[in-house]
Amino acid sequence: MNNLERFTKAIDWKPVDRIMTYDFTDSGPLLEQLGGYKQGHSYSWAEIIEMNALAWKNAGLDVTRFVYDPASHWMGTKIVNWIRFFGVNPDNWQVDQAGGTAWISKRPFSDLKGLEKHMPQLPKLEDVREWFAPAIRETQEILAEHDIVYIGAVEGPITDAYSYMGMELFCSAIYEAPELAAHVMDCCGKFSAYVAQTYAEVGQVPLLFMGEDVATTTGPIFQPAWVRKEGLPRWRWIADPIHKAGKKFLFHTDGRYGSFLPIILEELGADGLNPIERNGCNDIFAIRQAYPHKLLFGNVCCAQTLPYGTPYDVEDETLELIEKIGPQGGIFIGSSSEVHDLVPVVNTVTMYRTVHEYGQYPIDIDRIRARRAALRRKGQLRLRAGCAM
Amino acid sequence: MSEIEAIYRAVVEGNAAATKAAVTAALSAGVSAEAVLKDGLIAAMGEVGRLFETNEYFVPEMLVSARAMQSALTLLKPHLTEAGVASAGKVVIGTVKGDLHDIGKNLVAMMLEGAGFEVIDLGTDVSPDKFLAAIERHQPQLMAMSALLTTTMPAMATTLEALQQAGARSRVKVMIGGAPVTDEYARKIGADGYARDAASAVRLARSLAEAH
Numbered sequence: 159m160n161n162l163e164r165f166t167k168a169i170d171w172k173p174v175d176r177i178m179t180y181d182f183t184d185s186g187p188l189l190e191q192l193g194g195y196k197q198g199h200s201y202s203w204a205e206i207i208e209m210n211a212l213a214w215k216n217a218g219l220d221v222t223r224f225v226y227d228p229a230s231h232w233m234g235t236k237i238v239n240w241i242r243f244f245g246v247n248p249d250n251w252q253v254d255q256a257g258g259t260a261w262i263s264k265r266p267f268s269d270l271k272g273l274e275k276h277m278p279q280l281p282k283l284e285d286v287r288e289w290f291a292p293a294i295r296e297t298q299e300i301l302a303e304h305d306i307v308y309i310g311a312v313e314g315p316i317t318d319a320y321s322y323m324g325m326e327l328f329c330s331a332i333y334e335a336p337e338l339a340a341h342v343m344d345c346c347g348k349f350s351a352y353v354a355q356t357y358a359e360v361g362q363v364p365l366l367f368m369g370e371d372v373a374t375t376t377g378p379i380f381q382p383a384w385v386r387k388e389g390l391p392r393w394r395w396i397a398d399p400i401h402k403a404g405k406k407f408l409f410h411t412d413g414r415y416g417s418f419l420p421i422i423l424e425e426l427g428a429d430g431l432n433p434i435e436r437n438g439c440n441d442i443f444a445i446r447q448a449y450p451h452k453l454l455f456g457n458v459c460c461a462q463t464l465p466y467g468t469p470y471d472v473e474d475e476t477l478e479l480i481e482k483i484g485p486q487g488g489i490f491i492g493s494s495s496e497v498h499d500l501v502p503v504v505n506t507v508t509m510y511r512t513v514h515e516y517g518q519y520p521i522d523i524d525r526i527r528a529r530r531a532a533l534r535r536k537g538q539l540r541l542r543a544g545c546a547m
Numbered sequence: 548m549s550e551i552e553a554i555y556r557a558v559v560e561g562n563a564a565a566t567k568a569a570v571t572a573a574l575s576a577g578v579s580a581e582a583v584l585k586d587g588l589i590a591a592m593g594e595v596g597r598l599f600e601t602n603e604y605f606v607p608e609m610l611v612s613a614r615a616m617q618s619a620l621t622l623l624k625p626h627l628t629e630a631g632v633a634s635a636g637k638v639v640i641g642t643v644k645g646d647l648h649d650i651g652k653n654l655v656a657m658m659l660e661g662a663g664f665e666v667i668d669l670g671t672d673v674s675p676d677k678f679l680a681a682i683e684r685h686q687p688q689l690m691a692m693s694a695l696l697t698t699t700m701p702a703m704a705t706t707l708e709a710l711q712q713a714g715a716r717s718r719v720k721v722m723i724g725g726a727p728v729t730d731e732y733a734r735k736i737g738a739d740g741y742a743r744d745a746a747s748a749v750r751l752a753r754s755l756a757e758a759h
Contacts, residue, residue, distance in 0.1 A: 261647035329607035
C-alpha cells in the first residue's frame with residue numbers, strides 16, 4: 159500500500175496498517191541536513207520539490223501541504239497572485255523577510271480612500287485553472303515518486319483580505335466601509351474557491367486545506383458572530399466544490415478554536431482541523447471527545463516541546479497521542495503547527511520515527527505505556543506542553 | 548448627556564469623528580483638558596479593555612476605539628502641555644529583532660496611550676542596541692517587547708542581556724507579550740512581567756510604573 163492509498167483510506171476512517179505523519183515544515187536545518195539544500199545556490203522549482211521530498215522521506219514524513227523554498231517566502235507569492243488574478247496595481251508593494259517569516263511592509267494604499275482606488279477585481283475561473291492546474295499536477299507527480307502525499311492548500315477569504323488590506327485598515331473597514339471589506343473578501347473567497355475547484359478537478363489527493371487565521375492564542379481575533387456572518391458563506395464557496403468531488407475539507411486557524419468549533423465543524427461541516435496548537439490553546443483530547451468523527455492533524459507542541467525539549471520529551475508527547483487517539487483512527491501526527499528553524503532535526507526525526515515505530519495497527523497500548531513509564535522512571539522527561547480548551 | 552459622557556460614549560463606540568467633536572465641544576465649554584483626558588478618554592479606554600477581556604469586544608472594536616481616542620489626543624495634547632498634566636509614565640515599546648509583526652504591539656501601544664502613558668514606539672525588528680539607545684534617550688520607566696514567533700522569542704532574552712551588560716536593566720521595568728510568550732518564560736528570562744493581551748498589558752504597566 160503506498161501513502162496515497164493509505165491516506166485515502168485513513169481520512170475515510172477505513173482500516174489501515176499504521177498511523178501516518180503529517181506536517182508543515184519550513185525548517186532550514188531540516189532541508190539542509192536531510193534534503194541536501196545548500197544556501198547561496200540557486201535551484202529550479204522542481205529541484206526545490208525534490209530536496210523537500212528527500213528531507214521528508216529521510217525524516218519519516220508521509221503527508222504535507224507545503225513545499226519550502228528558503229529563497230522565496232509565500233507572502234510574496236500572494237502579491238503575485240493579486241496582481242495576476244485581481245488586476246491590482248503591481249507597483250509600491252514591499253515584502254520584508256526576517257526570522258523565517260515575511261510581512262507586507264508597503265502597499266499602494268494606506269487608508270480607505272486609497273483602498274477605493276486599488277480595489278481588486280473578481281478573478282476568473284478559467285485564468286485560475288489555467289495557471290494552477292499544471293503546478294498542482296507537477297508538484298503532486300514529483301512528490302508521488304517519493305511516496306509523499308501533497309494535499310492542496312488555499313487561503314481563507316478573511317485572512318487573504320486582511321493580508322491585502324493590512325489588519326488595521328481591514329478592522330477599520332469592517333465598521334467604516336463594510337462594502338469595501340466585503341468586496342475584498344469576495345475576491346479572495348472566489349479566488350480560493352477557483353483554486354479549490356482546480357484541485358478537485360486535477361488533484362490526486364482527496365483532501366484540501368484552507369488556512370483562515372481568525373484566532374490567537376488567547377481567543378478570537380474577530381467577533382464570532384461576525385465571522386459566522388461574513389466568513390461562513392464564503393468558506394462554503396471553497397468547501398462545496400471539494401465536498402461535491404467526494405473529497406475532504408480541512409480547516410486551519412492558528413490559536414484557540416474555542417467558540418469557533420461549532421461554526422467550523424458543525425455548520426460548515428469541515429472534516430478536520432490543522433493545526434491544533436498547544437501552549438495553553440487547545441486540548442486535542444477534549445476536541446476528540448467532543449467531535450469523535452473529525453480528523454485531527456497534530457499536535458506535538460512546536461512552541462515548547464519540539465524546539466526546547468529533549469528527544470525523550472518529544473517521544474513521550476508523540477506516544478501520548480498514539481496511546482489516547484491512535485486506536486480510534488482519524489489522527490495524523492506531526493507538529494502542533496509547523497517544524498521551524500528552532501526545532502532540532504533530531505527532535506523532528508524522533509517525532510516521526512516514534513509514529514512509525516509505535517503507530518502500527520493494532521496499536522500496542524501496553525508497549526506504549528511501558529515505554530512512557532520507563533521514560534519517567536529514568537527521569538528523562540523535563541518539559542511538558544500544556545493543553546487547554 | 549454631559550460633555551464628558553459624550554466623549555466616553557464616542558470612544559467606546561469607536562466613532563472618531565464624534566470623539567473629536569465631543570472633545571472640541573468639551574474644551575469650548577470650559578471642561579479642563581485633564582478631565583477630558585482622565586474622565587473621558589482614559590475612562591472610556593478602560594471600559595474598552597474591560598469589554599475586550601469579557602469577550603464582548605475583539606480586535607476590530609478595540610482598534611477603532613483606540614483610533615478614536617488617538618484622534619482626540621492629537622487635539623488635546625497642546626492643552627495638556629499648557630496645563631502641565633503629567634503622563635502616567637513613559638514606555639518604550641517594540642517588536643523584537645527578527646520579527647516583523649506589529650498588530651499586537653500596536654494594540655498594546657494604543658491601549659497604553661489610552662491609559663495615559665507616553666508611548667515611544669520603535670516599530671518592528673528592533674535590535675537590542677536600538678532598545679538601549681531609546682532607553683538612554685527617553686529615560687522611560689517601562690520597556691515593552693513583543694514577539695509573535697517561537698523563532699523570534701529568544702531575542703527577548705538577548706535584549707535583556709544587552710540591557711544588563713550596558714548597566715541599563717535596573718533603570719527600566721520590562722514587560723513582554725506575544726503569542727508564544729508565557730508567564731513562565733517571562734520569569735525564566737528575568738522580565739518583570741508578562742501580559743497575555745492588550746487589556747492586561749495596561750494593568751501590568753500601571754503596577755510596574757507604580758513599583759518603579
